[in-house]
Amino acid sequence: MTTPTPIRWSDWPDARGRFGPFGGRYVPETLFPAVTRLEEAAVDAFADPAFMAALDAELRDWVGRPTPLTPARGLSRLWGADVWMKREDLAHTGAHKINNALGQALLAKRMGAARVVAETGAGQHGVATAAACARVGLPCVVYMGAVDVKRQAPNVRRMQLMGTEVRAVTAGDATLRAAIDEAMREWVGDPARTFYVLGSAVGPHPYPWLVRQFQRIIGVEARAQMLKQTGSLPDVAVACVGGGSNSIGLFHPFLDDAVSLLGIEPGGRGRGLGEHAATLTYGRPGVLHGTYSMLLQDADGQVVETHSVSAGLDYSAVGPEHAFLQETGRATYDVVSDEEAMEALAELCAHEGILPAVESAHAFAGARRWAKANPGKRILVGLSGRGDKDLPILDAWEAR
Amino acid sequence: MTSPAQRLADAIRHPKHPGLPAVMPYVTSGFPTRDGFAELVLGLSDVADAIEIGVPFSDPMADGPVIQRSSRIALDGGATLAWILETLTSLPRKPACPLVLMSYANPLMAFGYERLVDAALAAGVCGFIVPDMPWEESEAFRVLIASRGLASIQLVTPVTPDDRLSKLGQGEGGFVYAVTVTGITGAAMEPAEISSYLDRVRSLTGKPVCAGFGIRTAAHVRALSGHADGAIVGTALIEALGRGEDGVAFVRALVA
Ligand SMILES: Cc1ncc(COP(=O)(O)O)c(C=O)c1O
Numbered sequence: 001m002t003t004p005t006p007i008r009w010s011d012w013p014d015a016r017g018r019f020g021p022f023g024g025r026y027v028p029e030t031l032f033p034a035v036t037r038l039e040e041a042a043v044d045a046f047a048d049p050a051f052m053a054a055l056d057a058e059l060r061d062w063v064g065r066p067t068p069l070t071p072a073r074g075l076s077r078l079w080g081a082d083v084w085m086k087r088e089d090l091a092h093t094g095a096h097k098i099n100n101a102l103g104q105a106l107l108a109k110r111m112g113a114a115r116v117v118a119e120t121g122a123g124q125h126g127v128a129t130a131a132a133c134a135r136v137g138l139p140c141v142v143y144m145g146a147v148d149v150k151r152q153a154p155n156v157r158r159m160q161l162m163g164t165e166v167r168a169v170t171a172g173d174a175t176l177r178a179a180i181d182e183a184m185r186e187w188v189g190d191p192a193r194t195f196y197v198l199g200s201a202v203g204p205h206p207y208p209w210l211v212r213q214f215q216r217i218i219g220v221e222a223r224a225q226m227l228k229q230t231g232s233l234p235d236v237a238v239a240c241v242g243g244g245s246n247s248i249g250l251f252h253p254f255l256d257d258a259v260s261l262l263g264i265e266p267g268g269r270g271r272g273l274g275e276h277a278a279t280l281t282y283g284r285p286g287v288l289h290g291t292y293s294m295l296l297q298d299a300d301g302q303v304v305e306t307h308s309v310s311a312g313l314d315y316s317a318v319g320p321e322h323a324f325l326q327e328t329g330r331a332t333y334d335v336v337s338d339e340e341a342m343e344a345l346a347e348l349c350a351h352e353g354i355l356p357a358v359e360s361a362h363a364f365a366g367a368r369r370w371a372k373a374n375p376g377k378r379i380l381v382g383l384s385g386r387g388d389k390d391l392p393i394l395d396a397w398e399a400r
Numbered sequence: 401m402t403s404p405a406q407r408l409a410d411a412i413r414h415p416k417h418p419g420l421p422a423v424m425p426y427v428t429s430g431f432p433t434r435d436g437f438a439e440l441v442l443g444l445s446d447v448a449d450a451i452e453i454g455v456p457f458s459d460p461m462a463d464g465p466v467i468q469r470s471s472r473i474a475l476d477g478g479a480t481l482a483w484i485l486e487t488l489t490s491l492p493r494k495p496a497c498p499l500v501l502m503s504y505a506n507p508l509m510a511f512g513y514e515r516l517v518d519a520a521l522a523a524g525v526c527g528f529i530v531p532d533m534p535w536e537e538s539e540a541f542r543v544l545i546a547s548r549g550l551a552s553i554q555l556v557t558p559v560t561p562d563d564r565l566s567k568l569g570q571g572e573g574g575f576v577y578a579v580t581v582t583g584i585t586g587a588a589m590e591p592a593e594i595s596s597y598l599d600r601v602r603s604l605t606g607k608p609v610c611a612g613f614g615i616r617t618a619a620h621v622r623a624l625s626g627h628a629d630g631a632i633v634g635t636a637l638i639e640a641l642g643r644g645e646d647g648v649a650f651v652r653a654l655v656a
Contacts, residue, residue: 002481012469016536022453024537025536025537026505026532026534026537027532027534028461028462028532028534028555029531029534029554029555029556029557029560029568030462030559030563030579031577032536032560033560033561035561036402037598094518094582171465171468172458172459177459181461184461185461185464186461188461188462189557192559204410234623285502286506286509286510287505287506287509287532288459288506289459289461290461290532295506297510298508299510300482300507300510300511301457301479301507301508301510301511302457302458302475302498302506302507303459303506303507304458305456362560375475
């Protein structure tokens with residue numbers, strides 16, 4: 001009898017930028033030299049102790065890392081579980097996005113880029129990139145869907161204050177997907193001078209890997225903090241999944257541990273195509289924005305519009321490493337509705353004194369469901385960002 | 401019997417208007433309406449040396465605003481890959497030039513490669529251009545379509561290094577698509593700047609070389625003589641069609 005060889009998670013992505021069948025570099029020929037150069041530069045930077053030391057120092061002194069691991073006493077009582085929160089809401093600019101934006105901005109500087117472009121959904125990645133570019137001294141343009149410009153207005157102002165030009169995208173669905181389309185076009189137009197700071201673990205290789213490497217710090221810190229503060233690892237780690245950056249950052253350092261991994265997708269208003277953005281749960285494999293992954297598409301392979309109350313999760317694709325973790329069964333993915341996410345948000349406000357981002361509230365709604373089904377367990381929840389930016393959304397929700 | 405890929409290369413090497421590069425218009429299938437598509441293709445085929453049949457896609461990341469908009473309108477009008485192939489298969493007469501299908505990867509994947517190749521052959525398609533499927537990601541598709549005599553047309557750009565250019569230009573049949581700007585379709589083009597680039601591309605491939613992106617006028621087409629075997633005209637034609645002009649007359653004026 002043979003036992004199957006366990007998957008060596010560190011083997012992925014392979015040299016072709018694949019996680020199992022997923023990933024790759026589906027980019028126009030114009031961008032091919034640019035993605036190759038980016039990969040080489042990233043490999044070189046990660047091997048350079050001076051670069052890593054500079055990144056660590058900025059993460060500590062400017063971002064405010066390590067972020068705390070907070071016992072959720074109120075939720076633990078309510079859910080009948082031992083709940084811990086990894087506090088990315090306390091990172092500078094208010095979300096995990098800064099870990100990646102800072103890392104890529106430092107890399108852009110090192111590569112001698114003349115300018116930065118980025119896309120943003122909720123505006124958190126845009127704000128993080130604007131801040132990082134101001135910090136390292138690079139001009140920055142951020143593309144943002146017109147729908148998101150409206151529903152995340154406070155973040156538009158924050159970007160502008162930091163000297164970033166915000167360009168509203170009215171094409172397509174006027175949300176995150178259209179913003180990525182535009183940012184990619186801008187990059188295609190000037191690949192030699194422009195550095196594209198992509199905000200989630202999506203896009204062509206090397207981005208899913210690069211973003212994961214910059215976000216792993218979430219899980220690395222949380223793992224050490226769990227051991228130190230509780231004496232053991234959690235039974236489960238839970239995070240919300242938009243493109244999948246905070247979740248892969250939390251999950252990755254736990255891949256070889258006996259820890260369940262649970263990603264929570266935005267279920268929106270229902271199961272119908274266009275009513276949600278739950279890509280892993282309801283999608284089929286396909287190619288969008290340079291990567292082969294799960295995709296919300298119609299029978300003809302056209303990418304469909306999505307809905308989520310949270311702008312940061314409102315995206316038709318998902319990072320290829322999550323598709324791989326799902327296919328191999330290492331992680332599972334569940335769906336919570338707009339309604340459940342908003343209830344979880346209220347619960348966190350009332351019982352923990354924390355206003356989470358609507359994105360992060362999805363993780364708490366999913367964790368609560370898991371806790372009810374698995375009583376008495378130790379649960380680690382990724383609190384990916386704070387909810388100040390969501391006041392317009394909360395007002396609209398109240399008034400609906 | 402000559403393969404479809406070879407037929408395409410021959411049509412480009414022996415254009416209908418000797419002394420000028422072959423002219424290859426690009427149309428977004430179903431734009432401005434689905435009704436006029438069959439007639440437009442047949443009309444263009446009498447003037448053009450090959451036609452690029454564009455499959456509209458929801459996220460055309462390598463296209464400028466004009467083709468983006470035409471794609472949206474075509475999709476809203478119900479243009480699908482299945483409809484395009486059916487329409488081409490049941491044209492009232494055979495088109496007078498080879499056809500090339502240009503599509504982003506995802507609609508092709510969703511259709512299924514095996515089924516696609518059968519349907520494409522039946523529709524008179526001689527080759528494929530897939531702008532978001534670079535060499536490294538296209539092996540399975542390339543091998544399959546080559547086994548059926550179809551051309552896989554590779555794009556090269558001014559920033560493509562020589563060794564990569566040689567790799568992309570290897571083999572026979574079809575053509576090499578030389579992107580004449582480092583940017584998205586629709587940007588302006590300086591013919592003088594690009595002739596040395598096109599000469600370099602030609603020196604590194606045995607296939608015909610067609611220049612594309614930013615070619616808008618008869619003067620642009622003429623300026624390519626001696627540097628490119630063909631000229632691809634997309635955005636300017638889509639603009640003309642969008643203004644309600646006669647697309648066939650527009651292309652005829654390019655070779656006048
Ligand atoms: C606070 C917060 N959490 C989560 C996300 C979702 O992105 P990802 O799945 O890449 O972590 C966003 C995106 O804007 C966000 O702002």
